[in-house]
Amino acid sequence: MSRLYILVIPRNSVWFLLAALGIVVLLSMYHHYPFGLYALSLVHQEVIYDIMLDPGHGGIDSGAVGAGDIYEKHYVLDIVLQMAELLEAEGLRVGLTRDTDRDVSHLVSEGTRHRRDLLGRFKLMNQAHLGMSVHANAAKDAGESGAIVFYMKDRYAGQIYAQLVLEELEKVQVLNEAAPIPRSTLLLLKARPPVVLVEIGFMSNPTDLAKLGDPQFRTAVARALCQGILNYWEWASGEQSETSP
Numbered sequence: 001m002s003r004l005y006i007l008v009i010p011r012n013s014v015w016f017l018l019a020a021l022g023i024v025v026l027l028s029m030y031h032h033y034p035f036g037l038y039a040l041s042l043v044h045q046e047v048i049y050d051i052m053l054d055p056g057h058g059g060i061d062s063g064a065v066g067a068g069d070i071y072e073k074h075y076v077l078d079i080v081l082q083m084a085e086l087l088e089a090e091g092l093r094v095g096l097t098r099d100t101d102r103d104v105s106h107l108v109s110e111g112t113r114h115r116r117d118l119l120g121r122f123k124l125m126n127q128a129h130l131g132m133s134v135h136a137n138a139a140k141d142a143g144e145s146g147a148i149v150f151y152m153k154d155r156y157a158g159q160i161y162a163q164l165v166l167e168e169l170e171k172v173q174v175l176n177e178a179a180p181i182p183r184s185t186l187l188l189l190k191a192r193p194p195v196v197l198v199e200i201g202f203m204s205n206p207t208d209l210a211k212l213g214d215p216q217f218r219t220a221v222a223r224a225l226c227q228g229i230l231n232y233w234e235w236a237s238g239e240q241s242e243t244s245p
């Protein structure tokens with residue numbers, strides 16, 4: 001036999017209890033979302049792009065530096081600008097966190113430049129249905145080479161997206177990790193839409209650096225990443241039509 005419990009709350013303490021409940025909910029979310037970040041994601045942001053492309057770094061922030069003072073920020077911008085053209089030609093509404101050699105810190109007023117830059121990119125990611133951040137890596141060990149694809153831990157759509165991107169990337173670049181890597185510490189991955197962060201290769205590895213310096217390789221990478229995005233786009237629209245009545 002089931003029992004029925006009735007909670008009697010005096011009318012004058014209802015608001016107090018609601019406030020206490022709210023604090024408990026916020027505190028439980030704090031584990032995954034620091035307050036400032038959570039507040040940013042709550043601010044109503046209209047989705048105006050199909051995809052937001054984020055070339056890492058820019059401006060004062062050069063990103064990884066290869067032998068001969070070669071900067072990550074230039075290569076990833078070149079790749080992303082090519083991607084934007086390709087995806088627009090496919091009919092997607094493409095947003096860019098930057099399209100010149102600058103950072104994104106001007107979009108947020110509080111915090112260090114690095115923090116403002118990251119939050120600015122995060123904010124822009126939330127204006128799209130999908131996001132991709134493009135980087136090149138560096139490691140102490142010059143032997144480290146190849147591409148890595150990161151996605152937000154425990155997010156199914158993000159994992160599928162990362163897998164589809166990796167499968168295309170693998171056709172044009174060796175992989176550092178055979179499968180996409182789940183991460184919960186990369187801020188951009190916590191944005192509302194599925195976001196993957198792609199490390200194209202290691203600027204600290206002579207072979208990868210030579211590849212990145214080759215415009216044909218950068219074009220091949222841009223095409224591969226776009227194909228991965230389009231494959232996911234198709235998969236996601238199939239999912240939607242299956243679940244809609």
Ligand SMILES: [Zn+2]
Pocket residue numbers: 056057063064072135136137
């Ligand atoms: Zn980077």
